[in-house]
Amino acid sequence: MKILVIEDEISMKEIIQESLEKEKYIVESAVDYISALDKIVSYEYDCILLDIMLPGGSGLDLLKEMKELDKAGNVIIISAKNSIDDKVAGLNLGADDYLIKPFHIAELTARVKSVLRRKTLNGKNELEIGNVNIQFDDRVAYVNNELLVLNRKEFDVLSYFMVNKNRLINKTSLAEHVWGDFSDQADDFEFIYSQIKNLRKKLKDAHADIEIQAVYGIGYKLIVL
């Protein structure tokens, strides 16, 4: 899997690159409009992360060029601007997703994987780790081919952990991903803890090969036993 990161902020670019390389992707990068266009024209990428504000031109213009070249699929726009106009324009130009800075690494991974799944699995939108299999479109999970009964939030938690296998997930990141923006108050973490406790129990009872481990002070990590 080859991913292109178009981001002018060097530190940001490095972080994204490092994080995606951990997932064993081949990551290339471009820091301005011209070099980005150059790479897009010359090579094929499975996913492109695109910053809107670039030296030498707008990311949206770049997106237009990609559309002309029929390469606009699999683009995730990364922007510091939480602007509905930009979002609508970007998605209309064929971008797949729109991520607002600052974001959590786990969130980025989840989005990238979602885009890649849609592209590669021929519509079979699923993920398997050990004996656990989740079907994203149907929103169901199986352990040893047996249905694991989960409520809506538990499914969201599990799928977030699954796409971020072996990665450290910040509890705020998890809360934001699953419960949305409202979960930004202190005592919610207790609430998250209780939800995860339930999920852990269900996984254990079903003899799943995976386990959600708590990482002191930060959050959680899904590991394969």
Next chain:
Amino acid sequence: MRLHNYTLLYISIAIFFIIGTWASIFYVQMLDEVYDSIDDNLGNYKLLIVQKASKDSSVLYKADFDESNYSIRKINTPHAHKQKDVYKDTLMYMQNEDDLETVRLLKTVFTLNHSDYYELRIISSMVEEDDLIEDLFYSLIWLYAVLLISIFIVNTFLLKKIWKPFYSLLDQLEGFSLNNNNFLPSKTRVHEFKLLNNAVSELLKKNIELYSSQKQFIENASHELQTPLAISINKLELLAEKNELSETDLYVIGSVIENMQRLTRLNKSLLLLSKIENKQFYEEEQVSISEICTRMQEDFSDLAGFKNISFEYIQHSALSVKMNKGLADMLLSNLIKNAVIHTPAAGSVSVLVDSNSVTIENSGSQALDQQHIFSRFYKNSTDTNSTGLGLAIVKAIADKYGFIITYSFEGKHRIQILF
């Protein structure tokens, strides 16, 4: 007191004194002139009577006034020839009036042969002073009233006409808001008003510039902060993922991340606030409040369930409002989130939707400060994680659309929005 009445008050006081003074002087002068003329007449009479007496001595024996206006009697006073003419007012019975009336009397002494002295008294009818004063008084009152009424009318008319630019300026200033620059003073030919308009325009222009540059600054600053914040958080997340750190180190990193996230939220809220105030949410549509509330109830059911809070949603009638959809979401989610989060465990939250209002009640132990609850950075709890901007955002949204938002406490916190 209105400018109009104010001027009228001063003018009426001034006119009162002016007319009073003028009337007294006028009265004295007029009376003086009348006396002067009567006395001249009496003097003239005296000469005529003395001339007549020197020709016809029978005149000398006319001791009573009777039908004529003089009387003469012989006197034997020593030093009579030294007596001077005396003019004085005296009372006399008038048959037609059946009353004593004031008359002017000239008492004088004359002689025809330097041995016999006669006292001559001549009278002339006088103006009746009390009647004169009365007439004058009433006339003056009428004059005063008519003057005041005409001044009132002229003043009203003039004020309306002359002060029109002033009142229009006042109107403009009353309706002025820094957010929408709608100041357009009316044109005027009056120099002072021109100066005033220019001065106010200039002042407002400076304020608007300052205000918008400040808003722009907040927005830019918030924007610029996003990237370094993102980088810092993400770098820490990557650092934490390395398996080289001790638990204590991880804990420290976790707490740094948490604080950075707080900063991020604060920043996002500030950005949102300035965006709302900068009127960047101009798209409007008919938004179903009932629908949003139903969704919110679902969204918050987990948290409410976890805290063992009973969450009740009552819909008396469907409610939809023309506003920005994102802001409607923000408005209700902020309020409901607040209610759920600040309700103690096992408490209750209720959301009531009416045909023109939404009321959110939640249990709590004591009332919040009504004055400051909607101010920025107002925090009641010691909860370090709240930004203190949630209700400020709610207020900004309400203000933008002219919704009325009220807080009250009667055993429960109660926030109501009137659409």
